[in-house]
Amino acid sequence: MTKLNxxxxxPDERGHFGIFGGRxxxxxxxxxxxxxxxxxxxxRADPAFEGEMRQQLKQYVGRPNPLYYAExxxxxxxxxxxxxxREELNHxxxxxxxxxxxxxxxARRMGKTRIIAETGAGQHGVATATVxxxxxxxxxxxxxxxxIARQQPNVFRMKLLGAEVRAVxxxxxxxxxxxxEALRDWVTNVADTFYIIGxxxxxxxxxAMVRDFQSVIGDEVRxxxxxxxxxxxxxxxxxxxxxxxxxxxxxxxxxxxxVQMVGVEAAGRGIxxxxxxxxxxxxxxxxxVLHGNRTYxxxxxxxxxxxxxxxxxxxxxxxxxxxxxxxxxxxxxEYAYATDQEALDAFQLCARTEGIxxxxxSAHGLAEVIKRAPNLPKEHLMVLCLSGRGDKDIFSxxxxxxxxx
Amino acid sequence: xxxxxSADMKPADVLADGRIARRFAALKxxxxxxxxxxxxxxxxxxxxxxxxxxxxxxxxxxxxxxxxPFTDPMAxxxxxxxxxxRALKAGMTVRRTLEMVRGFRKLDADTPIILxxxxxxxxxxxxxxxxxxxxxxxxxxxxVVDLPPEEDEELCIPALKAGVSFIRLTTPxxxxxxxxxxxxxxxxxxxxxxxxxxxxxxxxxxxxxDAAVARLKRHTDLPVxxxxxxxxxxxxxxxxxxxxxxxxGSAIVTRLADGLDAxxxxxxxxVEDVLGFVGELAKGVRAAQG
Numbered sequence: 006m007t008k009l010n011x012x013x014x015x016p017d018e019r020g021h022f023g024i025f026g027g028r029x030x031x032x033x034x035x036x037x038x039x040x041x042x043x044x045x046x047x048x049r050a051d052p053a054f055e056g057e058m059r060q061q062l063k064q065y066v067g068r069p070n071p072l073y074y075a076e077x078x079x080x081x082x083x084x085x086x087x088x089x090x091r092e093e094l095n096h097x098x099x100x101x102x103x104x105x106x107x108x109x110x111x112a113r114r115m116g117k118t119r120i121i122a123e124t125g126a127g128q129h130g131v132a133t134a135t136v137x138x139x140x141x142x143x144x145x146x147x148x149x150x151x152x153i154a155r156q157q158p159n160v161f162r163m164k165l166l167g168a169e170v171r172a173v174x175x176x177x178x179x180x181x182x183x184x185x186e187a188l189r190d191w192v193t194n195v196a197d198t199f200y201i202i203g204x205x206x207x208x209x210x211x212x213a214m215v216r217d218f219q220s221v222i223g224d225e226v227r228x229x230x231x232x233x234x235x236x237x238x239x240x241x242x243x244x245x246x247x248x249x250x251x252x253x254x255x256x257x258x259x260x261x262x263x264v265q266m267v268g269v270e271a272a273g274r275g276i277x278x279x280x281x282x283x284x285x286x287x288x289x290x291x292x293x294v295l296h297g298n299r300t301y302x303x304x305x306x307x308x309x310x311x312x313x314x315x316x317x318x319x320x321x322x323x324x325x326x327x328x329x330x331x332x333x334x335x336x337x338x339e340y341a342y343a344t345d346q347e348a349l350d351a352f353q354l355c356a357r358t359e360g361i362x363x364x365x366x367s368a369h370g371l372a373e374v375i376k377r378a379p380n381l382p383k384e385h386l387m388v389l390c391l392s393g394r395g396d397k398d399i400f401s402x403x404x405x406x407x408x409x410x
Numbered sequence: 411x412x413x414x415x416s417a418d419m420k421p422a423d424v425l426a427d428g429r430i431a432r433r434f435a436a437l438k439x440x441x442x443x444x445x446x447x448x449x450x451x452x453x454x455x456x457x458x459x460x461x462x463x464x465x466x467x468x469x470x471x472x473x474x475x476x477x478x479p480f481t482d483p484m485a486x487x488x489x490x491x492x493x494x495x496r497a498l499k500a501g502m503t504v505r506r507t508l509e510m511v512r513g514f515r516k517l518d519a520d521t522p523i524i525l526x527x528x529x530x531x532x533x534x535x536x537x538x539x540x541x542x543x544x545x546x547x548x549x550x551x552x553x554v555v556d557l558p559p560e561e562d563e564e565l566c567i568p569a570l571k572a573g574v575s576f577i578r579l580t581t582p583x584x585x586x587x588x589x590x591x592x593x594x595x596x597x598x599x600x601x602x603x604x605x606x607x608x609x610x611x612x613x614x615x616x617x618x619x620d621a622a623v624a625r626l627k628r629h630t631d632l633p634v635x636x637x638x639x640x641x642x643x644x645x646x647x648x649x650x651x652x653x654x655x656x657x658x659g660s661a662i663v664t665r666l667a668d669g670l671d672a673x674x675x676x677x678x679x680x681v682e683d684v685l686g687f688v689g690e691l692a693k694g695v696r697a698a699q700g
Binding site: 036037176181193294 | 485491498532558578
């Protein structure tokens with residue numbers, strides 16, 4: 006594998022990470038995309054923007070959240086020393102809010118007066134509805150009807166926060182269809198509307214922007230691990246749907262050659278069963294163009310997009326952020342996978358050994374930790390991004406375990 | 411591929427004697443605007459769709475846009491989304507779309523056919539093999555919604571080199587500063603999307619369209635076709651007054667959908683009804699006075 010001097014210089018000015026990324030959008034949106042890019046560049050250069058964001062992350066979100074030594078789990082696994090980055094302790098219960106704070110501040114700076122977003126599991130929808138309540142902006146959340154059925158608590162949360170939740174019935178009614186519908190809304194309301202994309206995907210500058218807003222995760226881990234252990238971690242593990250928590254954890258460490266990184270895709274009922282049974286774009290897909298960027302996609306021979314499957318509504322997106330596709334191709338990050346069953350097992354183990362109910366998404370990352378840690382020496386420092394809490398998942402987990410609530 | 415290379419290309423020259431240029435020259439000679447009709451290839455099934463396609467020129471279509479169905483048509487409204495899904499369910503593929511064009515060309519050597527769709531199915535087919543097959547089948551131009559000029563290297567430049575027109579969409583959001591870039595590698599004609607929005611929804615006002623066409627004419631010598639939101643013969647006539655062509659898509663596709671039974675099969679007389687509607691649109695366009 007070719008070693009690069011840096012893995013942190015992307016994207017180029019046209020939004021490419023190697024062959025991935027880009028700006029594959031309709032002409033109607035293109036001027037707006039360029040405006041977002043310019044506004045974002047200006048904002049990053051403005052200390053007042055950075056200051057307000059830091060302030061909100063501290064006072065409102067509750068950052069920094071702990072880097073927690075999972076002692077009982079470590080003992081149980083009998084190998085690497087396992088730490089959890091406790092993103093689930095953020096206000097709204099997941100890492101999604103980090104990005105929403107950044108994007109709504111940008112939207113306000115651009116003079117936009119209306120917010121739209123897509124959501125799968127509902128975590129990004131809740132985070133978006135939350136910041137819209139905080140800044141008093143009207144908010145429309147697009148959510149597939151299938152996801153609405155399996156994520157009722159989050160739907161109600163969004164409504165309580167004042168958001169309008171629009172059910173998307175086109176396609177199979179999941180995250181990709183919600184994203185299509187959000188794009189249709191945006192193209193119709195370009196003048197006043199800002200689209201808060203929830204993951205590190207979409208047209209440039211979104212993948213880079215979302216990554217930057219989520220990099221607070223990795224930046225904190227670096228500082229905290231230095232304080233706790235006096236050195237860098239040895240490996241980082243995070244689940245990957247679109248991949249925003251993973252890129253946020255990984256990016257600050259990409260140029261540290263001793264730090265291994267593993268993104269964990271959702272293997273659903275098993276990758277060997279074919280692309281309708283999993284949501285692992287890198288492990289079971291191939292490059293294509295969807296939702297504004299070139300990236301690994303689940304698709305058939307004819308380039309039609311396939312509906313992935315995962316027990317986790319937050320991971321069953323048929324694509325992945327373009328920077329992950331590139332990090333895979335250049336070999337810097339390893340992309341593994343965990344099945345529905347492995348995630349369910351990890352979910353229960355985490356609850357019983359650490360007293361933490363993780364999101365099913367995060368449980369995929371934990372499943373990989375369970376596979377790896379026992380084979381590693383005790384001085385190996387492994388960090389799992391515990392990206393969200395699992396309260397939203399207890400109903401679907403109960404169903405899978407055959408428990409009537 | 412360098413930017414310099416693309417700027418040096420003169421696609422209009424390369425394609426100056428193509429079917430699209432010839433058709434617009436003929437329309438000009440007749441002193442009228444053209445009717446561009448859109449149908450989705452394979453909707454509701456390949457056989458019916460072929461019959462409909464073959465019947466369009468006699469019904470009054472001057473140019474034909476043939477939709478390449480895609481699972482995720484992000485710029486389209488409910489009518490065209492549904493028609494894409496019907497076609498995919500009936501087994502439509504890029505290869506079969508090209509076969510439809512081949513079948514059409516056996517009957518009609520003159521009516522331009524423009525394939526319209528999204529990039530991923532072409533990407534999956536392979537850009538060069540696709541362009542070779544499209545040209546061989548008798549395709550004259552491409553409209554690919556999710557390829558703005560910023561991504562010209564992907565398909566636009568290779569298409570022009572292969573002798574296939576790349577027809578650009580311009581929109582109400584395309585400002586003066588951006589217009590030269592949008593026009594640069596456009597060939598065949600320019601498609602003005604008259605509303606900021608998706609297909610088959612709102613309609614622009616006549617005054618807005620008049621102003622937009624006048625603005626485009628300052629930037630290009632190519633014919634200007636106007637689409638999105640044109641649903642009736644009267645609206646088509648209004649647009650034909652100022653533009654070189656009026657594009658009707660969702661209204662035709664909806665007419666077809668209305669002629670399907672609950673199982674998605676065409677009821678007797680549906681194809682004739684759709685072609686009859688195209689005839690009314692053509693009458694409107696032909697009666698328009700510029």
